[in-house]
Amino acid sequence: METTTQTLKANIRSALNNDRLxxxxxxxxxxxxxxxxxVVAELPxxxxxxxxxxxxxxxxxxxLDDTLLELEKNATAKGIQVHWVADGxxxxxxxxxxxxxAVSGSETTSTKGEVVKPLIAKSKSMTTEEIGLTPFxxxxxxxxxxxxxxxxxxQIAGQAPSHITAPALHLSRQDVGRIFVxxxxxxxxxxxxxxxxxxxxxxRQKFLSAQVGIxxxxxxxxxxxxxxxxxxxxxxxLVSAIPRVQIAVMGIEKVVATLDDLMLLLELLPRSATGQxxxxxxxxxxxxxxxxxxxxxxxxxxxxxxxxxxxxxADPKLRAVLRCIRCGACLNACPIYRxxxxxxxGWTYPGPIGAVLAPVFxxxxxxxxxxxxxxxxGRCSEICxxxxxxxxMLLHLRQEIVAACPQPILEKVMWQTWETVMDHPALNQALAxxxxxxxxxxxxxxxxPKLPLWGRDxxxxxxxxxxxxxxFKREFGEHK
Amino acid sequence: MALLNSKVALFIPCYTEQFFxxxxxxxxxxxxxxxxxxxxxxxxSCCGQPAxxxxxxxxxxxLAERFLRLFESYDWIVAPSGxxxxxxxxxxxxxxxxxxxxxxxxxxxxxxxxxxxxIYHQLGIHAIEGRFPGKVALHESCHGKRELGIEHEPRxxxxxxxDLELVVPPDAGExxxxxxxxxxxxxxxxxxxxxxxxxxxxxxxxxIITAVDDSCLMHxxxxxxxxxxxxxxMHALVIxxxxxxxx
Ligand code: SF4
Numbered sequence: 001m002e003t004t005t006q007t008l009k010a011n012i013r014s015a016l017n018n019d020r021l022x023x024x025x026x027x028x029x030x031x032x033x034x035x036x037x038x039v040v041a042e043l044p045x046x047x048x049x050x051x052x053x054x055x056x057x058x059x060x061x062x063x064l065d066d067t068l069l070e071l072e073k074n075a076t077a078k079g080i081q082v083h084w085v086a087d088g089x090x091x092x093x094x095x096x097x098x099x100x101x102a103v104s105g106s107e108t109t110s111t112k113g114e115v116v117k118p119l120i121a122k123s124k125s126m127t128t129e130e131i132g133l134t135p136f137x138x139x140x141x142x143x144x145x146x147x148x149x150x151x152x153x154x155q156i157a158g159q160a161p162s163h164i165t166a167p168a169l170h171l172s173r174q175d176v177g178r179i180f181v182x183x184x185x186x187x188x189x190x191x192x193x194x195x196x197x198x199x200x201x202x203x204r205q206k207f208l209s210a211q212v213g214i215x216x217x218x219x220x221x222x223x224x225x226x227x228x229x230x231x232x233x234x235x236x237x238l239v240s241a242i243p244r245v246q247i248a249v250m251g252i253e254k255v256v257a258t259l260d261d262l263m264l265l266l267e268l269l270p271r272s273a274t275g276q277x278x279x280x281x282x283x284x285x286x287x288x289x290x291x292x293x294x295x296x297x298x299x300x301x302x303x304x305x306x307x308x309x310x311x312x313x314a315d316p317k318l319r320a321v322l323r324c325i326r327c328g329a330c331l332n333a334c335p336i337y338r339x340x341x342x343x344x345x346g347w348t349y350p351g352p353i354g355a356v357l358a359p360v361f362x363x364x365x366x367x368x369x370x371x372x373x374x375x376x377x378g379r380c381s382e383i384c385x386x387x388x389x390x391x392x393m394l395l396h397l398r399q400e401i402v403a404a405c406p407q408p409i410l411e412k413v414m415w416q417t418w419e420t421v422m423d424h425p426a427l428n429q430a431l432a433x434x435x436x437x438x439x440x441x442x443x444x445x446x447x448x449p450k451l452p453l454w455g456r457d458x459x460x461x462x463x464x465x466x467x468x469x470x471x472f473k474r475e476f477g478e479h480k
Numbered sequence: 481m482a483l484l485n486s487k488v489a490l491f492i493p494c495y496t497e498q499f500f501x502x503x504x505x506x507x508x509x510x511x512x513x514x515x516x517x518x519x520x521x522x523x524x525s526c527c528g529q530p531a532x533x534x535x536x537x538x539x540x541x542x543l544a545e546r547f548l549r550l551f552e553s554y555d556w557i558v559a560p561s562g563x564x565x566x567x568x569x570x571x572x573x574x575x576x577x578x579x580x581x582x583x584x585x586x587x588x589x590x591x592x593x594x595x596x597x598x599i600y601h602q603l604g605i606h607a608i609e610g611r612f613p614g615k616v617a618l619h620e621s622c623h624g625k626r627e628l629g630i631e632h633e634p635r636x637x638x639x640x641x642x643d644l645e646l647v648v649p650p651d652a653g654e655x656x657x658x659x660x661x662x663x664x665x666x667x668x669x670x671x672x673x674x675x676x677x678x679x680x681x682x683x684x685x686x687x688i689i690t691a692v693d694d695s696c697l698m699h700x701x702x703x704x705x706x707x708x709x710x711x712x713x714m715h716a717l718v719i720x721x722x723x724x725x726x727x
Binding site (some may be wrong): 009012013261282335336339340342372373376378379382392396398400401402403415416422423425428454455456458460462463464466467468469476 | 533546625
């Protein structure tokens with residue numbers, strides 16, 4: 001998606017002006033939170049599991065290089081082709097190349113003589129969103145179809161996912177009904193089952209003719225050399241079973257050392273994400289299929305992507321962000337996300353996790369407002385299944401941003417003055433000698449509706465007639 | 481009482497000092513009522529939180545060091561704000577303090593308490609034998625709840641008051657949308673979040689919304705006023721002090 005982190009304030013304003021969006025987001029996030037709470041309550045040792053998961057994720061992160069090499073070794077031994085890529089550009093080039101080779105020599109005209117674009121089927125993957133894979137492949141002349149229902153909806157609507165596990169979370173079923181009328185030319189319907197059936201009918205055709213399947217990768221087990229995805233709709237299964245060539249794309253942090261580690265994370269992920277005990281399927285891409293097997297890809301590629309992750313790895317204050325298993329719980333719990341939805345964040349990853357990743361992935365300057373768009377309430381850190389201290393990372397990033405990016409001069413002067421006053425009791429007391437009604441007037445003029453430091457929706461507080469110091473002295477005399 | 485001979489200092493946050501002195505006075509009166517004579521160090525200023533939250537950690541550092549110098553010699557420090565206490569307890573370590581200040585911090589961080597927590601745990605007061613008529617909704621201020629673990633203290637103290645009906649709205653533990661500088665940088669968003677909070681308290685039938693932080697309440701009160709909503713704000717300590725007739 002086009003990055004609009006630099007117009008954050010405008011993005012937020014437009015979300016706040018969209019009542020339908022806000023209603024849809026609130027309803028969906030409430031629903032997810034309620035379902036999560038139910039299944040989490042079943043596990044009396046949930047907190048211990050979170051701590052254990054955090055510990056194991058950290059253990060892997062401290063020896064990430066070795067673990068990734070082990071993954072490569074074990075995957076390669078089974079015939080999986082592993083590709084290391086530094087950034088999105090390189091990833092796209094390699095994936096584009098694999099796709100070109102996969103379709104070379106195959107028919108490109110239909111019986112009616114029209115040129116038929118070679119078809120690529122994708123299952124849900126935020127990592128491929130991150131690198132802009134779909135538009136890149138389209139520019140090479142491929143037709144790329146999203147097969148996850150939510151992704152499919154936002155794709156035909158010409159939008160980007162607004163949530164990392166529920167791409168179309170910002171849309172009500174009425175919105176989806178209208179999109180289908182406009183983009184697919186079907187009759188208006190708003191019954192979810194009917195809508196799903198329409199999409200299924202179309203997607204089934206696509207599955208059968210897709211020449212390449214592209215999936216994400218929720219985890220990749222180093223000790224067995226196995227990438228895998230979790231999913232519910234069955235589309236990931238088809239994408240990884242029908243096309244002759246499959247490509248799985250993973251960020252370097254998706255590697256887990258052992259099956260044991262995986263089992264723990266598989267307890268945490270679906271509960272946190274969708275409030276499920278386990279997802280409909282967990283699909284292991286263990287090896288390419290042999291000529292004796294009737295399904296499964298003959299060619300299986302694993303693309304391992306850095307794209308800024310090693311920057312987080314190198315920063316002791318941010319390293320733990322790589323524990324993230326992309327469950328989306330921090331989005332559902334965040335008061336900001338719950339109010340604005342995901343598009344306002346202006347790039348691939350919304351919510352608290354997105355606000356932490358943006359300065360790392362996009363650079364401080366480009367994402368300099370995002371860490372400030374948080375109340376630091378700590379709901380994200382509280383709900384995160386791998387205990388990432390998200391809100392304190394945001395606080396840390398604020399310091400980095402102020403140190404590295406040019407600040408408005410007025411703000412600088414204001415803070416410096418404030419500090420000087422606060423640090424000098426004599427100054428403080430001199431100010432206290434100014435008649436309070438005068439101070440009150442000065443404050444008023446800055447907080448008037450015309451110059452709304454606090455916005456138009458809120459009255460500013462009144463300066464008290466006496467400060468605490470004055471009151472205390474009057475009533476109790478003694479001071480120290 | 482074990483605390484009879486200990487030195488208890490007040491920490492009055494900068495905005496309480498200027499905008500909500502009554503909250504500070506309520507704390508003083510309550511402490512005196514429970515036989516503690518708090519000391520007010522008048523050269524105190526701000527804990528540094530506003531600066532640190534705004535990315536100005538460089539400016540928060542001298543204020544933190546000053547805070548630690550002033551309060552190092554007290555047995556207890558009590559503040560009518562969960563947020564400032566959390567800054568001192570949990571975040572001073574992030575400021576790159578001098579070695580001396582770090583040593584002071586090790587002492588001070590365990591001695592600083594939010595008001596209701598101090599009354600409940602250190603004074604052992606679990607009920608307020610007073611009367612305050614009204615239906616009061618609880619807002620569990622984020623830093624108090626998640627950084628200091630405040631949960632049952634204000635609940636027990638408030639619900640023990642005669643004629644006070646304490647309601648805990650389903651979103652009691654969610655943020656009010658204040659967030660310090662956030663409320664200035666993103667005023668509309670801050671307001672939108674706060675209005676949800678107020679609507680939920682009002683739909684519970686509450687006339688008053690209370691919390692252990694005047695910062696949240698300042699924001700909610702501003703919203704309620706401007707939008708002419710039928711709800712007022714009152715700090716938990718003020719309610720307790722009024723219930724005991726300490727005015
Ligand atoms: S940061 Fe934590 S809560 Fe947020 S998506 Fe990642 S794992 Fe889930």
